[in-house]
Amino acid sequence: MITFDFIKAAPKTDLHLHLDGSVRLQTLVELAKENKVLLPSYTEDGLKQLVFKDTYRDLGEYLHGFQYTCAVMQTAEALERVGYELAVDNILEGVRYIEVRFAPQLHINASLSAIDVLQSVHRGLARAAAEENARLEVQNGEIPKFHFGIIVCALRMFNEKFSSYYKKLLQVCAHTKARAVFGIASMELAQLAVAIRDENEIPIVGFDLAGQEMGYPAEDHREAFGYAHRYFLKKTIHAGEAYGPESIFQAITECNADRIGHGMHLLNYAMIQDKSITDPRKYIEDLSQYIADRRITVEICLTSNMQTNQNLKDLAKHPLGMMIQRRLSTTICTDNRTVSNTTVSDEIWKAVQTFAITPRVLRNIIIYGFKRSFFPGSYLEKRAYVRGVIDYYDKMASAHLGPHAVGPEDDMPDSE
Numbered sequence: 313m314i315t316f317d318f319i320k321a322a323p324k325t326d327l328h329l330h331l332d333g334s335v336r337l338q339t340l341v342e343l344a345k346e347n348k349v350l351l352p353s354y355t356e357d358g359l360k361q362l363v364f365k366d367t368y369r370d371l372g373e374y375l376h377g378f379q380y381t382c383a384v385m386q387t388a389e390a391l392e393r394v395g396y397e398l399a400v401d402n403i404l405e406g407v408r409y410i411e412v413r414f415a416p417q418l419h420i421n422a423s424l425s426a427i428d429v430l431q432s433v434h435r436g437l438a439r440a441a442a443e444e445n446a447r448l449e450v451q452n453g454e455i456p457k458f459h460f461g462i463i464v465c466a467l468r469m470f471n472e473k474f475s476s477y478y479k480k481l482l483q484v485c486a487h488t489k490a491r492a493v494f495g496i497a498s499m500e501l502a503q504l505a506v507a508i509r510d511e512n513e514i515p516i517v518g519f520d521l522a523g524q525e526m527g528y529p530a531e532d533h534r535e536a537f538g539y540a541h542r543y544f545l546k547k548t549i550h551a552g553e554a555y556g557p558e559s560i561f562q563a564i565t566e567c568n569a570d571r572i573g574h575g576m577h578l579l580n581y582a583m584i585q586d587k588s589i590t591d592p593r594k595y596i597e598d599l600s601q602y603i604a605d606r607r608i609t610v611e612i613c614l615t616s617n618m619q620t621n622q623n624l625k626d627l628a629k630h631p632l633g634m635m636i637q638r639r640l641s642t643t644i645c646t647d648n649r650t651v652s653n654t655t656v657s658d659e660i661w662k663a664v665q666t667f668a669i670t671p672r673v674l675r676n677i678i679i680y681g682f683k684r685s686f687f688p689g690s691y692l693e694k695r696a697y698v699r700g701v702i703d704y705y706d707k708m709a710s711a712h713l714g715p716h717a718v719g720p721e722d723d724m725p726d727s728e
């Protein structure tokens with residue numbers, strides 16, 4: 313039987329993990345005091361009551377906490393600390409690979425350049441990884457090493473309150489339509505991400521589009537995604553979180569998304585708003601077949617989806633069950649460890665309990681996280697790493713769950 317302890321001990325990934333949504337509350341309080349940032353409370357309990365709740369009224373309330381975390385993450389020291397602690401928290405629950413995402417343009421200010429922002433976060437993550445991997449070296453065991461990549465987020469929309477950088481951009485582009493300015497910001501981000509990756513050996517592995525989906529389509533960011541594509545940055549896009557399947561279609565076709573963040577409404581034909589789609593049921597059939605066949609991985613964030621979708625009252629109604637039946641490639645992620653008050657182990661445990669996931673399916677889901685990662689090394693290095701993870705997982709699983717938990721995957725043969 314799959315137990316929580318098994319999940320915690322198993323090697324895991326988190327491919328959808330926001331840095332600014334995962335700041336330790338104690339750290340938030342300390343950094344706020346240091347940097348004179350006003351918080352509604354300076355205790356963990358107080359913050360949990362007022363801001364970082366278990367349930368939220370709507371997406372607006374869910375997003376409220378980010379203004380405080382972003383406000384304290386405006387110095388090199390703060391960014392490094394938050395990066396370091398995030399990696400440590402993951403290591404402590406057996407996560408072996410993370411892709412940390414954030415919007416650098418929210419942290420750029422008069423005394424902090426884009427390169428400062430990325431270098432600071434990288435320093436923190438790299439320090440935690442080096443400490444952990446040195447510890448494993450001494451142990452001389454078979455536990456897979458800890459690795460990480462960085463994903464930069466462009467925003468579908470922003471306003472002057474988001475950051476001093478965005479404010480300045482809106483001011484100098486005063487005669488440009490807002491949606492065009494959002495595209496300009498994305499294009500600038502794509503170019504700086506590629507330049508910084510190439511010149512500084514920072515493992516920037518992916519380009520993401522986050523923020524309000526309704527009214528702000530991915531097509532505004534086509535040029536930026538085209539640039540990222542040309543320079544071999546992988547792409548993931550928040551889509552189908554608060555809008556219909558056509559948003560997922562656009563992410564894949566207009567922006568070459570390799571993975572989809574959330575994809576909650578992928579199978580929900582009732583959410584389709586595009587009037588040119590005359591047969592909505594056939595459309596979602598075709599779309600989900602395409603996603604399955606191309607092995608475009610859906611980053612599933614159960615707790616976060618429950619907290620931001622008022623209509624989803626019962627987790628059993630979450631489409632993950634249907635996605636597993638359709639053999640889509642899915643990976644379980646936290647989205648925001650602090651804002652959603654969760655961990656990777658908690659999320660996987662929730663999935664196992666709610667969708668009666670078998671040991672074989674659990675193995676697939678966990679291994680997909682490693683296989684579909686935007687691993688920063690070469691393809692051969694990635695293969696060797698994933699092979700090591702699979703061997704380690706199988707050994708653990710056959711000892712704890714029995715021989716039926718391992719063996720060849722029960723889906724199409726897949727590259728490793």
Ligand SMILES: [Zn+2]
Nearest residue numbers: 330550573647
């Ligand atoms: Zn997200």
